[in-house]
Amino acid sequence: MPTTQKTYSPKASEVTRAWRLVDAEGQTLGRLATQVAGYLRGKHLPTFAEHMDVGDFVVVINASRIRLTGNKARDRFYYRHSTYPGGLKSVALGDVLARHPERVIKHTVRGMLPHNALGRKQLRKLKIYGGPEHPHAAQFRATEKQRQATTQTPTTITSRTTEAASA
Secondary structure, rough: OOOOOOOOOOHHHHHOOOEEEOOOOEEEHHHHHHHHHHHHHHOOOOOOOOOOOOOOOOEEOOOOEEOOOOOHHHOOOEEEEEOOOOOOOOEEEHHHHHHHHHHHHHHHHHHOOOOHHHHHHHOEEEOOOOOOOOOOOOHHHHHHHHHHHHHHHHHHHHHHHHHHOOO
16 A cells, blocks of 8 residues: 655644845835735745745835836726715825825735735735835844754754764
């Protein structure tokens, strides 16, 4: 009887989230949004599972300097309706980008995530700032320390084993 391999499914206790910094300056909106959505979902990880939130936290800076191709700033509109007759409101993408650049990126990324409770949970890990400053420097330092601790091997243990082997 041939042996079969079991499918790996990560447990919630095994998930470790890193913090990623994405600079939006000069990047095209859609290409940036797909990159960010992939990080939020965890598709870059070998332990990716569609039914779990295994992705990283993402901080996007310089959102006001995003690039739009063609005439999208003028021709693309965001619509909302007040539920009253004649209550349809529309705002051009360029106007929203000028006033609230973080809303443009958040709206685009939201459309690329699952449209359920899991997608809403993943979207909460997205932090967007219009300028280059952000208040998450401590999280990045903690992630870097954690990464160094997992890759670093203790030198005292290896020196003892080499001394014991030579004796």
